[in-house]
Amino acid sequence: xxxxxxxxxxxxxxxxxxxxxxxxxxxxxxxxxxxxxxxxxxxxxxxxxxxxxxxxxxxxxxxxxxxxxxxxxxxxxxxxxxxxxxxxxxxxxxxxxxxxxxxxxxxxxxxxxxxxxxxxxxxxxxxxxxxxxxxxxxxxxxxxxxxxxxxxxxxxxxxxxxxxxxxxxxxxxxxxxxxxxxxxxxxxxxxxxxxxxxxxxxxxxxxxxxxxxxxxxxxxxxxxxxxxxxxxxxxxxxxxxxxxxxxxxxxxxxxxxxxxxxxxxxxxxxxxxxxxxxxxxxxxxxxxxxxxxxxxxxxxxxxxxxxxxxxxxxxxxxx
Amino acid sequence: xxxxxxxxxxxxxxxxxxxxxxxxxxxxxxxxxxxxxxxxxxxxxxxxxxxxxxxxxxxxxxxxxxxxxxxxxxxxxxxxxxxxxxxxxxxxxxx
Numbered sequence: 374x375x376x377x378x379x380x381x382x383x384x385x386x387x388x389x390x391x392x393x394x395x396x397x398x399x400x401x402x403x404x405x406x407x408x409x410x411x412x413x414x415x416x417x418x419x420x421x422x423x424x425x426x427x428x429x430x431x432x433x434x435x436x437x438x439x440x441x442x443x444x445x446x447x448x449x450x451x452x453x454x455x456x457x458x459x460x461x462x463x464x465x466x467x468x469x470x471x472x473x474x475x476x477x478x479x480x481x482x483x484x485x486x487x488x489x490x491x492x493x494x495x496x497x498x499x500x501x502x503x504x505x506x507x508x509x510x511x512x513x514x515x516x517x518x519x520x521x522x523x524x525x526x527x528x529x530x531x532x533x534x535x536x537x538x539x540x541x542x543x544x545x546x547x548x549x550x551x552x553x554x555x556x557x558x559x560x561x562x563x564x565x566x567x568x569x570x571x572x573x574x575x576x577x578x579x580x581x582x583x584x585x586x587x588x589x590x591x592x593x594x595x596x597x598x599x600x601x602x603x604x605x606x607x608x609x610x611x612x613x614x615x616x617x618x619x620x621x622x623x624x625x626x627x628x629x630x631x632x633x634x635x636x637x638x639x640x641x642x643x644x645x646x647x648x649x650x651x652x653x654x655x656x657x658x659x660x661x662x663x664x665x666x667x668x669x670x671x672x673x674x675x676x677x678x679x680x681x682x683x684x685x686x687x688x689x690x691x692x
Numbered sequence: 693x694x695x696x697x698x699x700x701x702x703x704x705x706x707x708x709x710x711x712x713x714x715x716x717x718x719x720x721x722x723x724x725x726x727x728x729x730x731x732x733x734x735x736x737x738x739x740x741x742x743x744x745x746x747x748x749x750x751x752x753x754x755x756x757x758x759x760x761x762x763x764x765x766x767x768x769x770x771x772x773x774x775x776x777x778x779x780x781x782x783x784x785x786x787x
Contacts, residue, residue: 400757402754402757404757404758449737452733452737453737456733456734456737459734460717460734463700463718466700466718472720473697529717536737536738675697675698678698678722678723679696679698681722681723682698682722685723
């Protein structure tokens with residue numbers, strides 16, 4: 374790690390840890406170890422970028438939604454994702470890094486976003502699977518993060534969680550309705566589950582034993598529950614939901630263990646996980662190129678808004 | 693040209709008439725009317741409020757955490773400001 378804890382004032386460090394242990398939130402102007410700040414800069418910006426990039430697979434279906442009802446819902450959901458991105462950018466900016474800088478790091482590939490959005494969404498059932506599984510996995514993670522130690526991040530999470538459960542329910546509704554439909558519709562739903570199941574489980578990150586940032590993040594209560602625990606919560610919730618509507622998760626080894634009260638599953642294909650993180654997923658290049666283009670296309674809007682604001686200011690001064 | 697995405701504004705929402713305004717979050721905008729529209733779209737999509745206040749973040753005066761103890765100290769030794777400080781006669785009611 375670039376910011377060694379040994380370089381920090383040990384008294385301040387101990388006071389800081391005591392606050393964390395006492396569940397006192399850290400606020401932007403409070404003293405914090407540089408490594409804590411850097412860890413949050415990485416995590417919150419990655420979270421913000423994920424919300425924004427996550428609009429792309431869904432935006433793909435706005436013009437082709439099967440009904441006016443589903444189109445309105447999809448647009449409301451995408452608007453929420455934009456909002457969540459903005460809450461998170463604001464929380465991230467309190468750490469002393471500008472919005473511009475965060476976006477630049479994304480465009481340069483220095484900042485990541487959730488790898489799950491590097492998978493394509495070729496069918497309408499993918500809108501169901503994304504809402505149900507991807508938002509579902511995000512909710513499990515975000516509910517836990519409502520208790521994160523950094524105040525602005527925790528507050529953004531509370532707001533996001535209030536809005537997010539509609540997303541998961543609309544996705545599950547799409548899947549349930551497809552499963553009540555024709556043979557082709559049921560196949561489409563199962564196919565979407567087959568493609569999104571593993572990427573959703575990967576959203577929780579590597580095993581605790583392989584997670585580079587986990588133990589320090591847990592000690593500082595940036596993360597409140599481990600990757601594997603959160604993943605298990607998601608699996609335990611989701612498999613019965615799949616079974617209820619006649620879907621089957623694509624894992625021959627998935628079975629209920631009455632002793633542990635948890636589902637057992639096969640291990641994730643970690644080669645695929647690392648490969649997508651390294652930029653070799655099906656849509657990595659497309660997602661980033663699209664974001665860069667949208668940002669560039671909006672440049673004149675920002676310039677015009679700024680010019681207008683300056684003109685108004687000058688008018689006030691003359692008057 | 694600098695592409696700074698505008699000024700930082702803090703957003704306060706009054707959940708309903710008669711209630712105090714509460715900080716909801718922040719946003720970027722270039723002027724007051726743009727800030728107001730963005731605040732509506734960003735923070736009140738589900739009937740969260742009946743009124744909004746917007747303040748430029750740079751105009752907010754905030755206490756400093758490092759001076760907190762000394763700054764709030766004058767209140768610490770004035771227990772007589774609290775109702776529990778006073779002894780009421782045995783049997784007194786509604787007070």
